[in-house]
Amino acid sequence: MTEVIVVTSGKGGVGKTTTSASLSCGLARRGKKVAVIDFDIGLRNLDLIMGCERRVVYDFVNVIQGDCTLKQALIKDKRIETLYVLAASQTRDKDALSSEGVRRVLDELTADGFDYVICDSPAGIEKGAHLAMYFADRAVVVVNPEVSSVRDSDRILGLLASKTQRAEQGNGGVKEHLLLTRYSPKRVATGEMMSVNDVKEILGLDVIGVVPESSDVLSASNAGVPVILNDTSDASRAYDDAVARLLGESLPLRFIDEPKKGFFARMFGG
Amino acid sequence: MGLLALFRRNPPTANVAKERLRIIVAQERSARGGPDYLPLLRRELLEVIKKYVNVDPEAVVVNLEREDGHEVLELSVALPGAKAT
Numbered sequence A: 001m002t003e004v005i006v007v008t009s010g011k012g013g014v015g016k017t018t019t020s021a022s023l024s025c026g027l028a029r030r031g032k033k034v035a036v037i038d039f040d041i042g043l044r045n046l047d048l049i050m051g052c053e054r055r056v057v058y059d060f061v062n063v064i065q066g067d068c069t070l071k072q073a074l075i076k077d078k079r080i081e082t083l084y085v086l087a088a089s090q091t092r093d094k095d096a097l098s099s100e101g102v103r104r105v106l107d108e109l110t111a112d113g114f115d116y117v118i119c120d121s122p123a124g125i126e127k128g129a130h131l132a133m134y135f136a137d138r139a140v141v142v143v144n145p146e147v148s149s150v151r152d153s154d155r156i157l158g159l160l161a162s163k164t165q166r167a168e169q170g171n172g173g174v175k176e177h178l179l180l181t182r183y184s185p186k187r188v189a190t191g192e193m194m195s196v197n198d199v200k201e202i203l204g205l206d207v208i209g210v211v212p213e214s215s216d217v218l219s220a221s222n223a224g225v226p227v228i229l230n231d232t233s234d235a236s237r238a239y240d241d242a243v244a245r246l247l248g249e250s251l252p253l254r255f256i257d258e259p260k261k262g263f264f265a266r267m268f269g270g
Numbered sequence B: 001m002g003l004l005a006l007f008r009r010n011p012p013t014a015n016v017a018k019e020r021l022r023i024i025v026a027q028e029r030s031a032r033g034g035p036d037y038l039p040l041l042r043r044e045l046l047e048v049i050k051k052y053v054n055v056d057p058e059a060v061v062v063n064l065e066r067e068d069g070h071e072v073l074e075l076s077v078a079l080p081g082a083k084a085t
Helices: A016-029 A046-050 A060-064 A099-111 A127-134 A147-160 A165-169 A185-189 A196-203 A215-223 A234-246 A263-268 B014-031 B038-052
Strands: A003-008 A034-038 A083-086 A116-120 A138-143 A175-183 A206-212 B060-067 B070-077
Touching: A003 A016, A003 A127, A016 A034, A016 A046, A016 A083, A016 A116, A016 A138, A016 A175, A016 A215, A016 A234, A034 A046, A046 A083, A046 A215, A060 A099, A099 A127, A116 A127, A127 A147, A138 A147, A138 A196, A138 A234, A147 A175, A147 A196, A147 B014, A175 A196, A175 A234, A196 A206, A196 B014, A206 A234, A215 A234, B038 B060
Parallel strands: A003 A116, A003 A138, A034 A083, A034 A116, A138 A175, A175 A206
Antiparallel strands: B060 B070
8 A cells, every 4th residue: 555645834945855855765764665756846856855866867747748657757766775766847837747647656656566655845835735735645744943834834734634635535634744843952942942842732733753953954965865864863863753653653752852961061062 | 242142142932933823823724714705805894884984904803604504604893882793
């Protein structure tokens, strides 16, 4: 059975692509067969974050328009055996994606025995975002603990509850999860930033992960190696926990409290 | 940066953010799922009422409620000086 997971947020720049890349790597690393699809038509970026930008020959729109087969367009990851990337098209024609076309691609991935399809949604609530969520079984809503991001994600929750296949069929709807990124325990402790519980309370969702603000995220995107693969990073551990929770494990949240500082660190550290 | 800046902290504003979000999210959720014409209907009703009585824009509340099988459009206008529905 293939599970389709949309990674969405409404607001741009909160970490959807970083999250899509890390979740798909994490799932594949645990032996699942995973395809990650960039739905941001016109603004292809997932390939860069995954580090396969020079291997893109065919893209999502090529498959939908029948210029190539799905097999030809799927880029096999060089690090993880069971991971495949489908790049977004660079076309300016936003209508190049069609609901029928997306359904065909998802059906073919299901027939090919994929366990998970991760749909990396574009920002906004336009067609690309709509199609990325339409066929989803689950949604990972990426949120920064900041007012505009929280409000936009609530808009997205409204769309998930009405404009998706599962909502229309009335079979329980899309299962929604909250993933906080750029979380700063230190600023939460001083009351400058909303806490996990604040955001959870406002949106009324269960939390699948909290990724701390980390310089490793930029380094990872610079290098084209999803941050989850940097085992020494807290961000990597936080993403790996989120993957475990997606797979049904129940783990306590980490990295939400300020690390205790020793005397010297308090005196001299930043 | 002066020496004093070392001791200056950003003011704690997370509570303000949470409170503002709680209100706006609740408001937007209640409007959700209703027909798209409700905001326009509200504005036009307000225009009409204003021709006769000087009311506060906040005093007009338009609600659509679903009760098993039928919908009720509820209009509530608080007139200045007296409360009326």
